[in-house]
Amino acid sequence: MNYLSVENLSKTFGDRTILNQVTFGVAQGEKVALVGVNGSGKSTLLKILTGIETPDSGQVVFKNGITVKHLLQNPEFSKGQSVLDAVFDDNNPDHAILKQYEKAMLRSLTGQENHDEIQQLIEQIDSKNLWDLESQAKQILGKLGIHDLQQKVQLLSGGQQKRISLASVLIQKPDLLILDEPTNHLDIDTIEWLEKYLSVANMALILVTHDRYFLEQVTNNILELELGKAYSYQGNYAYFLEKKAEREINEAASIDKAKNIYRKELDWIRRQPKARGTKAKYRVDAFQETKDKAFSAQKTNELELNAQASRQGKKVLEIAHLSHGFGEKSLIKDFSYTFQRKDRIGIVGPNGSGKTTFIRLLMGEITPNAGEIEQGQTTKFGYYRQVEESFNPEQTIIDFAKSIAEVVEVGKGRTIPVSQFLTRFLFAPDVQYKPIGKLSGGEKRRLQLLEILIQSPNFLVLDEPTNDLDLITLGTLENYLEGFDGSLIIVSHDRYFMDKLVDHLFVFDGSENIKDFPGNYTDFRNSIQDTPAPSPKASESKKDKQKEPKERKKLSFKEQREFEQLEAEIPKLEVEKAKLIEQMNTETDHEKLMDISGKVEAITEQLDEKELRWLVLSEIS
Template sequence: MNYLSVENLSKSFGDKPLFHQISFGIDQGQKIALVGINGAGKSTLMKIIMGLEIPDEGDVAMNHGIKTAYVHQNPVFEANLSIYQTLFSDSSSEPIKAIEQYQKAMLIAQSGKDNADELNAIMEKMDRLQAWDFEYQIKEILGKLGLHDTDLPVGNLSGGQRKRVALAKAILEKPDLLLLDEPTNHLDLKTIEWLEEYLSKANLSLFMVTHDRYFLEKVTNEILELDAGKIFRYSGNYSYFLDKKAERREIEATEQEKAKSLYKKELEWIRRQPKARGTKAKYRVDAFEATKEKAFQRKEEREVALQVSAKRLGGKIVEIDKLFKHYGDKEIVTDFSYTFKKGDKIGIVGPNGAGKTTFLNLLTGALAPDKGDVTIGQTTAFGYYRQEEGSFDESKRLIDLVKEVAEVVTLSNGSTITASQFLNQFGFPPKQQHTPISKLSGGEKRRLQLLMVLIKTPNFLILDEPTNDLDIVTLNTLEEFLENFPGCMIIVSHDRYFMDRLVDHIFVFKGEGRIKDFPGNYTDLREWEKEEEAKAIAEKQAAKEQKPLQQKPPEPTKRVSKASFMQKQEFKEVQQKISHLEEEKESLISKINQGAEDHEALLEWSTTIQRIDEKLEELEFRWLELSELDDIMN
């Protein structure tokens, strides 16, 4: 079944064409990623599909029989609404509507008003829609996305938290087609891994823009590349895309060389012919123009070539000695020490709010510790690429901004280049250098921010989420540059591929001020954590299995030929207790099956059922003992 069709779509901004007459479709079960360089028009294409932008020409046809959800790169919500209201207020999902109706009806019932008929009707609807199970799913998804306090107003949330709310809202809608624009930006690593696992198994169609290469590898089964205004389709994951793109580039290069050779021959023919255009064979003139266009077609690769020099590092770089920092009752760093060595490439991981950015500010001296010392060597020059987008004067031209820092830039080989040549190395061609910064895409602004850090030739790089909004071409080049960077480097990133390629050990922020120095890259860390988790589960299971063996079984009651009066009374009491406990258990099971607004009540009922089962087991054992006595029934 076809879910979406894009036919002959074109879009330009001023004199800058993004794409021209592109066509593609999305069918049921397809999980497609859209890739391309920054500024190629990926986010614009996504907005056109969702009706947020108008194309210059062409059509987008959405199957009206399917449900669609869209997660914007930077989602915006009504600031005064709570997380819960934002998630469910405008939902079209029948189970979500039923849950909301049930919760409202329960509030009315709790206020003392008689709405039993309404409540029964809603509960029947909940049963029919299997909404009790869905309520559990809601709780699980919100927990996995770190949205625990759903009463918080969204206006108070960070960009990353708003992204989580948008993802939760889209997932809970249970769409047939889910559209995601940079879904992994601002998420921590464990949340990304959960989302990756969920989307790879979910029974839905997917169309997303992302630069996360592990995500592309595991989730997608098809990749669309937006290149030079055209769409190229690859039926496979990221590895397949890389192989086939390389083949396509080789074929194109061969065809262009053939076109150049043919162009030279045709040019000779054109020059030999009379000047009057009408006397020449029109078809051949047209063919000549087409050949000329193909022969001299320029691919807008925007290859980034990073060759910036770094200042020399001295013997002392940075020494951290017994560092402490807290905010109120929250410990950020507790008794941490480390001495940086030349060539250190360290990754930092930990949940959002664990104190990673605070630690970086302590390291650079922007923040004072409560106790301990951070000693910075005299030759150490920090280059700090911050997670927040650089605050540039958007009316300035790129070339003017760079010239304010340096007219001439020294490269790693000792040679010098002009500011304009330096911009060109970073993928900003001469024509673009004289445009205002306001005309740049989000990814281009991030690339400019990186340029402004490296132009100062630092020898200690701190990169806080450097991969956000950068295209794959820029990422690969940046990785090659950082691999050969002679100074020290700290990376905070949710990009697992980036971390695996560059870091040799990791500072793991475990919470409550604890920082573990782990020897290895991110994949090594996750494998070690999984092994530790499996070991802990196995030990717990072994202890659970051994516990009954350590308890002595109760001594069997000595058989008496005739039951005494007291034993007959006990037998009757045991029977009554068993009956009452079974009734109580049935009642609690019924309540759980009906669902409840209060999850604490659900937990309490489950715990009570466990206690009843234990008591029943004890009473039934005694009942069996007594039943063996003669005359017990009399």
């Protein structure tokens, strides 16, 4: 049963054809991934499916009666909207009841007497058996790091807003869900949870993502967009790679055949008198068709990276007894490491554990509290930041590139003009004179990467390099980095990228000690799973266990109110703590630093106590 049918869909912008007679369908339970290079039409197709864009021709038909939800890159919210308003849909009667219940509970926490209102809502929830839905909604919100339902969405970061939108569409349990880069702004643990959730969810799915492990585990159909056409592969990502290679081999053979025919047809065309109007029209038409086929391979969408790294001496980078923190909060303690040529290091750890601080210390952006960082004389850093660089939107691509270098060294003393290097980065000659402000997000990230490689660094530090890059560009970047003749540090939530490129990890666990783990990310996760759970205390007897009270299925009304209150208080304390730590980062007065530090310590104690109680209550519920 098809939930979605797309027939002969075409879309052009100016003289550029983005989609050309694209036809496909999505059946019940089918999970489809759209893949293709930046600019191949993925975002355009999603916008057409969601009604943001209209096609030039063709049609999009959804099955009557199904619920379709979507989450694109930049979600929009109403002014003044709270998290609670954003995640529950008023048009859904069940969601409306749960939303009223949540608001009533929040009012009760402020001292308003509304016991009768809450009791009536509880009875409605009981009668409609909505407690499971409420529990699932809380689970989804919690897994996505959303706890304070009273926050105003417009005050949150773009990443937090993306999580709220994701929570909203998941809670509504649509029949067909459309997602654009759902793993962006999520940490690895959350990505793995989302991966498991979507792989077993009873819904059809269309998604765009650069996370190949995610594709492998979640999707069962790959739809590739290339040069305006769509190619469908009934299988996961590994199957797609295999069949795509076969298709390209077959196409190469047909192109060679077309070139032979083209040469003969070209000879015939040239031999005809120019003034003569008796050329067979069918021969001329066939000639043009054969020419298009013969030279279709020249329209490559493959990025080519072969910039040469600068020569690197014996001394690369040495860290001796490095310690750093802010106020009383110590992030790094007595860490030493000597980097070797061609080191491949991945950095992992939860938010706030010190990963970004460590990178900034290495880059000289902040000064350590103790210890030394000594850079080798020949070490030349290339730092790819997670935040997109602020380009001059009026400057053309070619002028920007020439402001860095006129020529680029590509190995063995060979150089090429910077314009040719741009072409290898998929910026065609006619595009190079385009203002940077006209580029897509993915194209700007590609330009940011070009800016780094064009300077021939020999020590690359890449902070979330996979965001906004397409799979083809990622594959090419990986191939380049595998052969990169310098040192490499990667901070990334892309597990595939990390596994392929790093051979050991710096693990930040928030305890101020950095662990050097020998292996890639999957090795590290496996080592955690293989660690045996702590054995029960020797004093614990079977008799003691038998005395344990049976687990209750529901919280009492009083406990439910306490649980709701804790969920509102904990995020506020976390925000207050974060603000104090931020003040510590800029404060230079010693007495004020001590005062702020005392406040941070007090809040930390409160958080520990409240989080422990929340955990106990959550186990009961």
